[in-house]
Amino acid sequence: LGFNETKVCNVSTTKQSVNLDIFQLGITCKCVIERHDLPACLDLMINVYSISFFIISKCHGCLYTMMEIISLDFAPSLSNLHIFATVR
Numbered sequence: 001l002g003f004n005e006t007k008v009c010n011v012s013t014t015k016q017s018v019n020l021d022i023f024q025l026g027i028t029c030k031c032v033i034e035r036h037d038l039p040a041c042l043d044l045m046i047n048v049y050s051i052s053f054f055i056i057s058k059c060h061g062c063l064y065t066m067m068e069i070i071s072l073d074f075a076p077s078l079s080n081l082h083i084f085a086t087v088r
Contacts, residue, residue, distance in 0.1 A: 021045060022054075026066045029056035033064070049074045 002032035022045065033056065040057035052071040058064055075081045 005079075018047060021047075025054065026056055026064070029054075029066075030064055033058050049076050 025043050025045060029043050032038065032041050038058075040055055043054045043056060045052045045054070050071060050073050053069040054066055055069055056066045058065060
């Protein structure tokens with residue numbers, strides 16, 4: 001099962017659009033949990049060079065929780081890899 005949404009490249013990513021995307025992911029996972037009688041659902045969101053993993057679980061009756069497990073950032077090019085390097 002998958003959910004995919006592609007946006008036009010010239011559309012800027014705003015907090016409101018990201019919040020709406022997370023809301024849509026939560027609704028989609030809620031429907032999957034209900035339809036297949038699952039305890040939880042793992043989902044991910046790719047936003048430019050960042051990947052976020054979420055777990056949505058059913059707690060009681062109609063109560064669901066959505067928690068971000070991890071967010072990974074990637075360099076847009078090899079020339080930007082130095083951003084992720086740390087000097088010790």
